[in-house]
Amino acid sequence: MTIAFYEGAYGPTIRLDAKTADELMLLCRLFGKLVVGDVVQADLYKALACHSEGIQSLIVESTPERPAKALELRGHGPEGAIFCWANTAEGWLELAERLDAILLVGIPGSRYLTREGIDDAVVELCYRE
Numbered sequence: 001m002t003i004a005f006y007e008g009a010y011g012p013t014i015r016l017d018a019k020t021a022d023e024l025m026l027l028c029r030l031f032g033k034l035v036v037g038d039v040v041q042a043d044l045y046k047a048l049a050c051h052s053e054g055i056q057s058l059i060v061e062s063t064p065e066r067p068a069k070a071l072e073l074r075g076h077g078p079e080g081a082i083f084c085w086a087n088t089a090e091g092w093l094e095l096a097e098r099l100d101a102i103l104l105v106g107i108p109g110s111r112y113l114t115r116e117g118i119d120d121a122v123v124e125l126c127y128r129e
Contacts, residue, residue, distance in 0.1 A: 012121035071119035
C-alpha cells in the first residue's frame with residue numbers, strides 16, 4: 001500500500017492506495033483492532049509497512065468521544081507531514097464496514113473516509129485504481 005500526501009481537487013489529501021485485496025484487508029484488520037481495543041494507537045505507515053510520499057506519519061487512534069476534527073495535522077518532519085486520525089470504536093467500525101463492502105464488490109474505486117472542510121485533509125481510499 002502507498003500513502004501519499006498532496007494538494008488534491010478538494011484541498012490537502014491523503015491517498016491510501018491499495019492495489020490488492022490483501023492490502024485492503026490489512027487496513028480493514030487494523031481498523032478492526034481499533035474497534036475492539038486490541039490497538040489504541042498505531043502509525044498506519046509502520047503498521048502496514050507502506051510506501052509513503054510526502055507524509056512521515058499517519059497515527060490512527062481510538063478515542064472515547066468523537067473529536068470535532070478527526071484528522072489533524074500535527075507538524076512536519078524531515079520526510080513530510082505528520083497527521084493524527086482519531087475516531088471512536090463505532091467510527092472505526094463504520095470505516096471497517098465500508099472497506100468490507102469494497103472487498104465484497106471487488107471492483108476498482110475510491111471512497112472518502114474523512115470530512116472535507118472540517119478535517120485538516122481528506123483521506124481518500126483508492127482500491128485497484
